[in-house]
Amino acid sequence: MTAERSLSAVLNVNDEERAVHLKPTDTLLFVLREKLGLSGAKPGCLNGDCGACTVNIDGLAMKSCLMLAVESLNKKITTIEGLKGTPIQQAFVEHFAFQCGYCTPGFIMNCHAMLNTVPDANDDTIAEWLNSNICRCTGYQEIEGAVRSIVKKNQMNRKRP
Amino acid sequence: MDYIGKSVIRQEAWDKVSGKAKYTADDSSPGILHAKLVVSPYAHARIKSIKTEKASHVFGVRAVLAGERFPLTGEEIRDRPPLATERVRYHGEAVALVVADTPHLAKKAADLIEIEYEPLPVVNNPTEALKKDAPLVHEQLGTYQKEERVYPVPGTNIANQTKIRKGNMEKGWAESEVTVEEYFSFSPSDHAAMETRCSMCEIRSNGDVVITSSSQAPFMIKRLIHEYFEVDIGKVIVETPFVGGGYGGKASIQLELLAYLACKAAGGRKVKLLNSREEDILTSPVHIGLDARVRLGSTEEGEIKAAELLFLFDGGAYSDKAADLSKAAAADCTGPYDIDNVWCNSLCMYTNHPYAAPFRGFSHSELLFAIERTMDSLAEKLGMDRLLLRYKNAIKPGDTTPTQVPLNKSNVGNLPACIRRLKEIIDWDEGVAKDIGNNKIRAKGVSCIWKTSTIESDAGSGVILTFNPDGSINLMSGIIEIGTGTKTVLAQILAERMKMEISQIHVQMEVNTQSTPEHWKTVASRGTFLAGRAVLEAAEDVIRQLKNIASCVLRAKASDLTVAFGKVFLRDDPSIGIDVKDIAYGYTFPNGNAIGGQIIGRGHYNLRHLTHMNKETGAGKPGPEWSVGAQAVEVEFDKRDLTYRIIRAVSVVDIGTVLNEMAAKGQVMGAMSMGLSFGSRETFKFDEFGRVMNSQLRTYRPIRYSEHPDYVVDFVVTPQVDAAYGARGAGEHGILGMPAALGNALSIAAGVKLNELPLTPELIWRVKKKEGFSDAFI
Amino acid sequence: MLSFDFDYYQPKSIEEAVQLYHALDREEKHPLYYSGGTEIITLGRLDLVYTNAVIDIKAIPECEVLGTQEGYFVTGSGLTLTAIEENNGFPLLSKAASGVADHTARNKITVGGNICGQIFYREAVLPFLLTDSKIVAAGMNGVRTEHIMSLFNKTLRLKKGELLVQLQTEKRYLNVPYRCVKKRPQWDTGYPLVTIAAIKAEEGIRVAFSGVSPFPFRSREMEKALNENGRIKERILASLQHLPKPVLDDVEGSSEYRLFVLKNTLFDILRELEEDHR
Structure with a gap:
């Protein structure tokens, strides 16, 4: 049996160029956590079902367990570590929108992508997006409160001349 | 300072929203080895051969483990090999384990282990398990080492039995003018914490066994590694960082044992064993299933006179905590009602299903589904308002529990008040069901709840406080x-007692069994009670020490001093005092003399006056207090396609x-x-x-x-009265009546008795069809 | 975590992709075209897919086309389902796509992957079946265009090494009345018990199904029965005679219950589409 092959690559993560050795079979989640020390994205199922590993790729919410790291070359990767005091993080804190915190990075990255894409998302849009993640601790009502508070702010900002 | 009742933001909040909070699997330091399990594809089979040669190459x-006999494990009965050897008893049971440099290589090797099985007949539910001719899951049951107060029946599939005998059943039935009898059944399911279980182990050159685990019970890991593998207890060090949800599932000790064995086989190098989701669901312990029969008898006025209950818990292939779960269900078997004559047999059955761990509510949402559905049947038969029946029989101070504990104003909450409040919130007087047109019905179901925590009678908690300069x-x-925010609540309790800013309290989030005082297990909604009392005692300890030093400095009696607002001062003249910071590390007089030193406070609290339940009658005091509540669920049900939405769910709980x-x-x-x-919607779907x-x-x-x-x-x-600031536990109560209230609402809406879980449209269709529902679709 | 290794190729043209495939095949690399890749990653983890070479088709311009070209609405096989939903040039396709997996996953799952994958629901194919769309496939002998009904039988019957490049739908079908309803065992998430897509074409109603059998299908016999005269209920019962047997019986639902749901759903769809017509 042979040793594992790997290739050198540079990933753009959180606005930093990061050199990394990776194998074509490595998922982005694996590389972020095991090679780049970015453990904010969480493994929950490795099957694209739970959303705990969600990151943003060129602004799109992406389950990093469903993406090969090689697919993210030349793309802008944003992980939870790349968000610094954003309104949605603040809202999650104030609304008690998490308990154990394990699903939280994934939820926030999904919300972050949504609020950038559809700043005034209506309830149906919020539901469609947030159904991509599982939270086992809260009743989701707290998360709903957090997200709606930002949407509301966005709507008010927009109305102001 | 007024922190009690305030929605103080949890201390670790910002770490959790910025990805900085560390969980067990987040440690990926170089050099860690990775373990991978091989699990059984059969629910019951003889292992004929295991070939590991290809995998080893x-x-x-770095190591392959298979076929080796390790000491049997199990918290109540030692019936479970960490890795199966002669026989597998459930689908997903761990049979072999590979340790390799990377997860990829470990998986590659694990795939090459060849195991030959010979399938055996399966025991596929607890009712089957009880039959005389059922295959035996454990033929050697009589030979296993066990705890004193577990009562397995060798030669059967009964792992434990608990009896409740209260009052006189003959009298009870004689006084009953109306009786109802119902049967219930649901399969095991899963905790599905978002963090799959993960354990790491390293054995240091001095023999210290260092385990890091996503666990609710690090101190139990320490104890059991010592007991099972004969490691000196002081040499076992268990660390637990943040835990990504537990709900009871991480109170069982399972993966840790495998991590330890893997590490030992790999020469003590650090090994990480992270469950895949499939392993977390199949291999690690699960949420218990139940078959139940309930008979209630009452007068025509709705006074319940007799309750006869049979619980057959689906404990799965190994008894572990299931034995205890079945006992806890017996202790509170009647639900929160004052019933004089009670007969209950609660059996923990072995089956060829994944074995059970504690699950939020510790068998109470399960038993309450059976009781509260039967209460609705009784109300219907009596033609009585469903809440009124519950109100009439509600447990109160002065009543006794099924295990004959007298209740008083402190050890039971106020159920009648909860029912009254619930009645207002859900507009009960508008009626239980309303046709809203378009084939739709809105219906409300209710359920009352109670729970005590049947934890070990000497369970305790310790707290250490140290001062900073x-x-x-x-x-x-x-x-x-684990997400409950208990550590923030402890900071609130301390800030309140010390009358200081909460920002001046730093809570250590991670636990290390070598340096953190023991807390029995983070389970059973007992955290705030046990640790809260310990915090208060520790606070008294530091206040006493602060006063002692201050009394030297201020030349006043300690008893004349008060501690508050970061100062120690004279009670009658606050202008004379000294800042806590100036004495927290002792005090140095102007001439250089020093007294005291860093102030270190300690406190602990152990449960008191709990007693074992009597083997024949169940009499005994299994828990410190009974929390109560009343809940409701409102559904909108489609009469034509039998689907529904849950519109509203309400809880009124007395958590002190x-x-x-x-x-x-x-x-x-x-x-x-x-x-x-x-x-x-949640259940395991078993094939034949x-x-x-x-x-x-x-x-x-x-649910999403x-x-x-x-x-x-x-x-x-x-x-x-005896809890810190009067707080009762709150972590579990919300779950307790939900399945029952949903079942009651849907039974009303669909017009049939729904006594199984989960309550899917297909279940409703199946039951309705039996009662002649024609699926004419117009 | 995959237990096998593969090489990753990202060809820029159809020809390059096809040639790569055959070269890798000769080397016994078990090559797979890789579009969204979600099934290769997730089923590979469970040893249900094996390959030593993946050929990512997302850099091939023809696979990324979305829009009208010469009377056809062209859907590139490498497009993600959310890209299709947002474009909404083919509303029925958007609707069918939006039921697959979840929103985030659909940022990765592609229409080609959904149609050619192992997971048997393949709901994205239903709109193409209903609209007699054309399949554009590329192989060693160049690009061919075929009617979907001649190539799709339970699965898309491409030749070994052929690449699904595009789907072409006549523009006249883009705005016909349609319904696409996904019924799940419970509420809004999860696999379907049944998904029914239907359009009201000139000659009558067409229907296609997923979840009823372990493959999606459109049945002309069923359509014929549904378009007869008579009460909806009777037409539905008559059409059910032509269902592929046996009806799926699995963890999502029993076959009998599926039939119950199927009948209700079909009833609603027919009634609504027929009312639309009036």
Whole structure:
């Protein structure tokens, strides 16, 4: 049996160029956590079902367990570590929108992508997006409160001349 | 300083929203080896042969474990080999394990282990398990080592039996003018914490066994590694960082044992064993299933005179905590009602299913489904209002529990008040069901709840406080931060007692069994009670020490001093005092003399006056207090296609003093969500061979965002006199009545008795069809 | 975590992709075209897919086309389902796509992957079946265009090494009345018990199904029965005679219950589409 092959690559993560050795079979989640020390994205199922590993790729919410790291070359990767005091993080804190915190990075990255894409998302849009993640601790009502508070702010900002 | 009841933001909040909070699997330091399990594809089979040669030759493989007999394990009965040898008893049971340099290589090698099985007949539910000719899951049951108060029956599949004999059943039935009898059944399901279980182990050159684990019970890991593998208890060090959800599932000790064995086989190098989701669902312990029969007898006025209950718990292939779960169900078997004559047999049955761990509510949402559905049947038969029947029989101070504990104003909450409040919130007087047209019906179902925590009679908790030079305090408690926010609540309790700013209290989040005082287990909604009392005692300890030093400096008697606002001062003249920061590390007089030193406070609290339950009658005091509540679920049901939505779910619980309002509401709401998910959609689907057919989150589907109803949570406050600021536990109560209230609402809406879980449209269709529902679709 | 290794190729043209495939095949690399890749990653983890070479088609311009070209609405096989939903040039396709997996996953899952994958629901194919769309496939002998009904039988019957490049739908079908309803065992998430897509074409109603059998299908016999005269209920019962047997019986639902759901759903769809017509 042979040793594992790997290739050198540079990933753009959180606005930093990061050199990394990776194998074509490595998922982005694996590389972020095991090679780049970015453990904010969480493994929950490795099957694209739970959303705990969600990151943003060129602004799109992406389950990093469903993406090969090689697919993210030349793309802008944003992980939870790349968000610094954003309104949605603040809202999650104030609304008690998490308990154990394990699903939280994934939820926030999904919300972050949504609020950038559809700043005034209506309830149906919020539901469609947030159904991509599982939270086992809260009743989701707290998360709903957090997200709606930002949407509301966005709507008010927009109305102001 | 007024922190009691305030929605103080949890201490670790920003770490959790920025990805900085560390969980067990987040450690990926170089050099860690990775273990991978090989699990059984059969629910019951003889292992004919295991070939590991090919796996051993894979590049990077450091150890392969298979076929070796290790000591039997199990918390109540030692019936479980860490790795199966002669026989597998459930689908997903661990049979072999590979340790390699990377997860990829470990998986590659694990795939090359060849195991030959010979399938055996399976025991596929607890009712089958009880039959005389059922295959035996454990032929050697009589030979196993066990705890003193577990009562297995060798030669059968009974792992434990608990009897409740209260009053006189003959008299009870004689006084009963109306009787009802119902049967219930549901399969095991899963905790589905978002963090799959993970354990790491390293054996240091001095023999220290260092385990890091996503666990609710690090101190139990320490104890059991010592007991099972004869490692000196002081040499076992267990660390637990943040835990990504537990709900009871991480209170069982399972993966840790495998991590230890893997590490030992790999020469003590650090090994990480991370469950895949499939393993977390199949291999690690699960949420218990139940078959039950309930008979209730009452007078025509609705006074319940007799209750006869048979619980057959689906404990799965190994008894572990299931034995205890079945006992806890017996202790509270009647639900929160004052019934003089009670007969209950609660059996923990061995089956060829995954074995059970504790699950939020510790068998109470399960038994309450049976009781509260039967209460609705009784109300119907009596032609009586469903809440009125419950109100009439509600447990109160002066009554006794099934285990004959006398209740008083402190050890039981105020159920009648909860029912009254619930009645208002859900507009009960508008009626239970309303046709809203378009084939739709709105219906309300209710359920009352209660629970005591049948934890070990000597369970305890310790707290250490140390001061920093600026007068701020470090708080060390063995509570695990599994999401309940208990550690923030402990800071609130301390800030309140010390009358200081909460920002000056630093709570150590991670637990290390070598340096953190022991907290029994972070389970059973006992964290705030046990650790809260310990915090108060530790606070008294540091206050005493502060006063002693200050009394030298201020030349006043310690008893004349008060500690508050970061100062120690004369009670009658606050202008004379000294800052805490100036004495927190002792005090140095102007001439250089020094007294005292860093102030270190300690406190502990052990449960008191709990007693074992009598083997023949169940009499005994199994828990410190009974929390109560009343819940409701409102559904909108489609009469034509038999689908429904949950519109609203309401809880009124008496958790005593509410220490942190938003955190408490979050606990109750989260538990309600879990209860509704369990009640409406979560179950293992077993095939006829006892295999679990849905071991992924795309086929085992917890409730998601758009499916949540409106939640209403309200509190009735009956302080528990001996608890810190009167707070009762709050972590579990939201779940307890949800499956039952949902079942009651849907039974009303659909016009049939729905006594199984989960309450899917297909179940409703199946039951309705039996009763002649024609699926004419117009 | 995959237990096998593969090489990753990202060809820029159809020809390059096809040639790569055959070269890798000769080397016994078991090559697979890789579009969204979600099934290769997730089923590979469970040893249900094996390959030593993946050929990512997302850099091939023809696979990324979305829009009208010469009377056809062209859907590139490498497009993600959310890209299709947002474009909404083919509303029925958007609707069918939006039921697959979840929103985030659909940022990765592609229409080609959904149609050619192992997971048997393949709901994205239903709109193409209903609209007699054309399949554009590329192989060693160049690009061919075929009617979907001649190539799709339970699965898309491409030749070994052929690449699904595009789907072409006549523009006249883009705005016909349609319904696409996904019924799940419970609420809004999870696999379907049944998904029914239907359009009201000139000659009558067409229907296609997923979840009823372990493959999606459109049945002309069923359509014929549904378009007869008579009460909806009777037409539905008559059409059910032509269902592929046996009806799926699995963890999502029993076959009998599926039939119950199927009948209700079909009833609603027919009634609504027929009312639309009036």
